[in-house]
Amino acid sequence: MNYRAGGVNEMVMTTILLKLIEEKRYGISLDDAISKWFPTFPHSQQITLRMLGNSNSGYVDFLDIKEIVDAKDFYTKDWDPLVLAEAAVSQPILFEPGTQYDYSHTNFSILGDILEKITKKNLHQLVDEYISKPLNLKNTQDSTSSQIPVPALHSYVTIDGVFQDATNFSPTWGGTSGIMVSNLTDLGTWMNAFGNGKLLSPESYQELIKTIPSKNPSIRFALGFAVSNSWFFQNPGINGYKSVAAYFKPKNISLVITTTDGITSNPDTHYAQLIFPKIVQILTPEYPVFTSK
Numbered sequence: 158m159n160y161r162a163g164g165v166n167e168m169v170m171t172t173i174l175l176k177l178i179e180e181k182r183y184g185i186s187l188d189d190a191i192s193k194w195f196p197t198f199p200h201s202q203q204i205t206l207r208m209l210g211n212s213n214s215g216y217v218d219f220l221d222i223k224e225i226v227d228a229k230d231f232y233t234k235d236w237d238p239l240v241l242a243e244a245a246v247s248q249p250i251l252f253e254p255g256t257q258y259d260y261s262h263t264n265f266s267i268l269g270d271i272l273e274k275i276t277k278k279n280l281h282q283l284v285d286e287y288i289s290k291p292l293n294l295k296n297t298q299d300s301t302s303s304q305i306p307v308p309a310l311h312s313y314v315t316i317d318g319v320f321q322d323a324t325n326f327s328p329t330w331g332g333t334s335g336i337m338v339s340n341l342t343d344l345g346t347w348m349n350a351f352g353n354g355k356l357l358s359p360e361s362y363q364e365l366i367k368t369i370p371s372k373n374p375s376i377r378f379a380l381g382f383a384v385s386n387s388w389f390f391q392n393p394g395i396n397g398y399k400s401v402a403a404y405f406k407p408k409n410i411s412l413v414i415t416t417t418d419g420i421t422s423n424p425d426t427h428y429a430q431l432i433f434p435k436i437v438q439i440l441t442p443e444y445p446v447f448t449s450k
Contacts, residue, residue, distance in 0.1 A: 163393030269333030352404030
């Protein structure tokens with residue numbers, strides 16, 4: 158069944174970025190300042206493409222802005238990722254760019270827009286060209302539509318005490334991070350290709366997996382994903398879907414977990430994230446994984 162894969166799109170976007178750099182025709186590098194595309198953004202001359210991927214730009218997460226998350230049409234509105242990003246960069250910066258880590262959807266919405274500006278193509282086209290077609294992923298696409306292709310795994314959320322079907326809620330409140338649709342088979346294939354650097358040159362792969370410290374000493378952050386004890390992973394949550402997509406290179410293991418909330422579920426609990434370390438304990442007991450943010 159198809160479902161909203163959410164933040165897996167962040168590692169997809171950083172892979173596409175590295176592919177564009179490899180092609181050389183666009184004349185870009187990871188250390189280009191984003192002022193090249195957003196000259197009016199605060200600190201844009203200091204913040205680089207690499208910082209967006211590492212989530213250490215210092216820009217506030219737009220999902221921490223009360224006016225956005227309290228909007229009555231939050232789950233139904235067709236949000237423009239650039240408008241969300243502009244709202245975030247208008248807030249005071251959290252720290253000097255590049256000096257700390259603080260996960261922010263803002264970084265990836267800016268990155269998604271830059272990828273479109275560079276190529277003059279939308280993310281749907283870029284994912285199809287650089288990811289889905291090369292890997293023969295028949296059920297993976299970037300789509301801002303609220304409709305998930307059938308057969309769809311239904312998801313549920315409780316809002317204001319009402320338990321309801323969230324399958325066709327808008328994904329756009331997550332910016333470009335939330336718009337990927339896929340299924341377990343495709344994501345397993347993707348994680349294996351991603352973890353092995355199948356789509357990248359050896360040099361680009363090394364750039365992809367370079368890490369910086371996060372707030373948790375047991376977790377480091379690379380270009381669009383977390384690393385814990387040799388496990389690469391993303392742990393998205395969107396519209397009642399809570400997932401983990403992971404890869405363990407020493408044993409060439411791909412692992413994808415997806416859960417949906419039930420009527421008695423705690424909406425603040427990421428159930429796939431609870432399951433993940435328990436499966437890891439079985440698969441690689443000598444390499445326990447840490448997932449708390």
